[in-house]
Amino acid sequence: MDAKVIPIGANRSGPTATQARILDTAEALFMEHGFEATSLRSLTAAAGVNLAAVNYHFGTKEELFEAVLTRRLDPMNQERIELLDRLEHKAAPDALTCERILMALFVPALRLARDPARGGNNFLRLLGRAYADPAPFIRQFLSEQYAVTIARFKAAFGRALPHLPKKELSWRLHFIMGALSYTLAGTDAHKIISELSPRETDSDEILLRRLAPFLLAGLNAPLPELSQVTREVDSALGRKR
Amino acid sequence: MDAKVIPIGANRSGPTATQARILDTAEALFMEHGFEATSLRSLTAAAGVNLAAVNYHFGTKEELFEAVLTRRLDPMNQERIELLDRLEHKAAPDALTCERILMALFVPALRLARDPARGGNNFLRLLGRAYADPAPFIRQFLSEQYAVTIARFKAAFGRALPHLPKKELSWRLHFIMGALSYTLAGTDAHKIISELSPRETDSDEILLRRLAPFLLAGLNAPLPELSQVTREVDSALGRKR
DNA sequence: CTAAGATTCAAACGAACGTTTAATTGACCA
């Protein structure tokens, strides 16, 4: 009398109905409460499946979490790299501008955010949360999952900003990932800052459109130097250079 | 034969030795594993106190977490506002530059980072983690704790950037908080990006010195507009304006 | 010195957790 209407037939093509329900529910609950605070009992109850189903289909709770991330992340990162390749090919032999590299980074995320069938805004929020989770298995999984994509984009930025030392570039990419994940993760966090129009929740799309110029300017910022203010900071810290 | 050497005398002045040991250990463990993943049993064992001591001295685990944050956060935010007041008074009647406002935001954090007796780098990392924690009581606590400080700085930035719409400013402050907390929280996160010199862990101080120019440039970024790239993004998303 | 209060202690509480088991159901092919 429930959702047994789905006779998808073969069990060797794609995820089972049960697997899909678990993944969808896990995506929502992990996003809302985090990994530790989401119990398999509440998860399976919300999904309308048996408690043992998670362990049967995914092994452990940690493997379920990784499956939730992989399902969305792999296609998105592949899209990012394909788009970057296409843009680079079109611009050859010139190097890409930072603006276009950022575009290759953001557009697949925007596409995902606008597509409810692929998780929409919810998944991006989950991703942002995962980036800040201290659980070792999450950190390791993300670094493995992102390694090639990040390296590819870092190389592209390196060509676009040849004057920028490698180390400085690494840090600026780090700052970009920070602002991006924090922004994506922030369901209500922005209410801390913006007291006006507290119910006007911008979509992730508008949000990323505001974020891009901000990050672009940061990428092109001058190198830290011994300016007047820097000396004032040192003085305020009671130190000599 | 242990730490019983401290005869601080009165029990009405400052925290007990037991309370201090709990707070210090909690600061370290909450930073390393997060709130949920830190059990009171491991915490009290590491602190060398009885299991019941936390509930006796602080009430609940959540109240302990808030006490850990308050101990460092209150003085730091007070320092920030005092410094901002002093800088504004010195610049009057001119408005402060963004550079100096950022200085008032960063210098107290730098002072704290350089002072092991006040938590040093560890506490800043804990703070960054707390900002990304989905636990409702943490989010509410932080927003209450930061409300006045943020409002004060937002007003200062508003005077420094009179041309910037209020809403745009709110978002840029949001981005700043994101990059800041993500950066402070990242013990090993930067290894995702920087494959070179993986063991050369910059202190938070050097880190913030790299972050400040990046954020300053973002604050002064031009408003989002209908540039050529923007149209290309729309086209890539298959949409008309 | 002693009564009173603050603190520490070992022990136990009930609840919730992730995972496993063994039996049962369902679908498919020979």
Add this chain to the structure above:
DNA sequence: TGGTCAATTAAACGTTCGTTTGAATCTTAG
């Protein structure tokens, strides 16, 4: 139609969690 294997189910496993309890111990004031 009967046999095979994947999927689901209810129940239980052992562990760990935050918190509470009541007695023991320490500190302090009268």
